[in-house]
Amino acid sequence: MRRVELYRFSLPMEAGVILRNQRLKTRDGLLVCLEENGRQGWGEISPLPEFSQETLDDAESATLGWLHSWVNGEQAFDCALPSVSFGLSCALAELEGLLPEKADYRKAPLCSGDPDELFPVLSAMEGEKVAKVKVGLYEAVRDGMIVNLLLEAIPDLKLRLDANRSWTRAKADGFVKYVAPELRPRIQFLEEPCKTREESRQFTRETGIAIAWDESVREPDFVVEAEPGVAAIVIKPTLVGNLQRCQLLVQQAHDAGMMAVISSSIESSFGLTQLARIAAWLTPNTIPGLDTLSLMQSQLVRPWPDSELPLLGLDSLDVVWRR
Numbered sequence: 001m002r003r004v005e006l007y008r009f010s011l012p013m014e015a016g017v018i019l020r021n022q023r024l025k026t027r028d029g030l031l032v033c034l035e036e037n038g039r040q041g042w043g044e045i046s047p048l049p050e051f052s053q054e055t056l057d058d059a060e061s062a063t064l065g066w067l068h069s070w071v072n073g074e075q076a077f078d079c080a081l082p083s084v085s086f087g088l089s090c091a092l093a094e095l096e097g098l099l100p101e102k103a104d105y106r107k108a109p110l111c112s113g114d115p116d117e118l119f120p121v122l123s124a125m126e127g128e129k130v131a132k133v134k135v136g137l138y139e140a141v142r143d144g145m146i147v148n149l150l151l152e153a154i155p156d157l158k159l160r161l162d163a164n165r166s167w168t169r170a171k172a173d174g175f176v177k178y179v180a181p182e183l184r185p186r187i188q189f190l191e192e193p194c195k196t197r198e199e200s201r202q203f204t205r206e207t208g209i210a211i212a213w214d215e216s217v218r219e220p221d222f223v224v225e226a227e228p229g230v231a232a233i234v235i236k237p238t239l240v241g242n243l244q245r246c247q248l249l250v251q252q253a254h255d256a257g258m259m260a261v262i263s264s265s266i267e268s269s270f271g272l273t274q275l276a277r278i279a280a281w282l283t284p285n286t287i288p289g290l291d292t293l294s295l296m297q298s299q300l301v302r303p304w305p306d307s308e309l310p311l312l313g314l315d316s317l318d319v320v321w322r323r
Contacts, residue, residue: 003035004067007317008060011268012297020050027266027296028056030063031317034070034091041095044271045087051239051265054081063088064321071323082218082241089242090274099243103276104284105305107291108132108160115153122154130158130188130287135175136166144178151183160261160289162191165215169199176207184209189231189259192216204229212261217249224252232259234289237275239265250282263289269299269307 010026017024029046045063047054054062062084070076076092079085093099108130109121122129133150135143151157167175172193179187189212194200197216204211210231216222217233218240224233233253237246246262253260262279264272272290279288293304299311 001036002071002073003323004071005033005035005322006060006063006067006320007031007033007314008320009268009300009312009317011300011312014295014297017295019048022050024049024266027268029268029271030056030060030087030320031270031301031314032063032067032087032091034095036095039095039097041091041093042270043087043089043091043094044267044274045083046238046265046267046271047081047083048238048265052083054083059084060320067321067323078242083238085242086237086240086246089244093243099274099277100281101277102280103273104280104288105276106287108287108289110134110291110294111150115150118150118154118157122157128158128287129154129156130160132160132162132289132291134164135161135190136163140167140171140175141178144175147175147187148179148183151179151186158186158188160188160191160212161193162214163193165192165195167193167195169194169202172199172203176209179209181208191234201227201229212259214263224249224256224258226256226258230258232261234261234263236263236265237278238267238271243278246278247282259286261286261289264292266292266295268296268301269293269304269309269311270302272304273302 008030010028012026013024029044032043034041045059047056047059059081062079062081066079111118111131111133118131187209189210191212191214192200193203200211210229212232212234214234235246235249240246250260260283262275262283275290299309303311
């Protein structure tokens with residue numbers, strides 16, 4: 001016999017979290033539970049405003065349709081909405097025992113640009129020291145100076161940079177001028193520096209700074225293939241789709257000699273712990289990009305190790321549907 005539960009959550013964000021054109025005051029989403037033969041499987045469905053193609057209302061409607069079908073014993077089908085497809089595939093994988101429990105709780109810490117803040121975090125990290133810096137929010141020259149400062153101050157540091165396609169070629173060139181050539185090899189990759197893929201390809205050819213595809217991975221015409229200067233693809237499962245799609249992208253990247261990085265779309269602690277398990281399973285040799293919990297004021301149902309944020313339980317959530 002099958003049973004289902006669907007919950008809705010809303011977690012307050014720290015002040016000042018801005019996504020493209022809007023301030024994110026709460027992180028809203030759904031938790032789904034599937035039960036069959038005494039086993040349970042859970043998933044988080046939380047489309048990200050400004051990035052997901054679907055709204056939360058869209059996701060809830062599609063999820064309810066899927067749950068009605070599944071609980072009546074029908075064959076599970078894949079939903080076209082990426083956040084729904086991913087969350088339901090996680091729930092099914094847990095239910096069927098296919099999602100390993102082992103998790104990779106390492107994370108590339110988000111850095112504001114102050115080396116003093118980064119030293120204690122990096123000293124606690126095991127293995128390679130990798131941090132992430134968002135660039136493109138301020139002047140490109142300022143970004144270049146900060147990146148150069150960090151790499152100079154911490155000799156064993158590697159950086160991942162994310163520009164979100166925000167630079168023109170002129171701005172990207174302004175950034176590069178302030179990063180010493182001898183330090184550039186320690187930039188593990190710069191995600192989509194320019195507004196178009198071709199401009200980003202020109203950037204890596206002319207500067208020697210490796211790039212990664214992020215937004216491109218989610219576009220219909222994207223094909224994973226080895227290219228000069230392209231070091232990685234960034235996979236954000238909430239925006240990409242089901243586990244099978246993520247697994248295929250990882251395999252294609254590895255076959256092409258590229259790194260695949262499992263990355264957050266600002267999921268709750270619940271979703272982040274599942275992403276950590278997916279990263280340990282699919283990309284065990286790569287530090288995932290999961291350092292987003294600090295943007296929230298509370299955790300949800302499943303805690304992230306060593307987080308001091310308060311934990312909200314199921315009893316604090318609204319039940320959308322239960323059967």
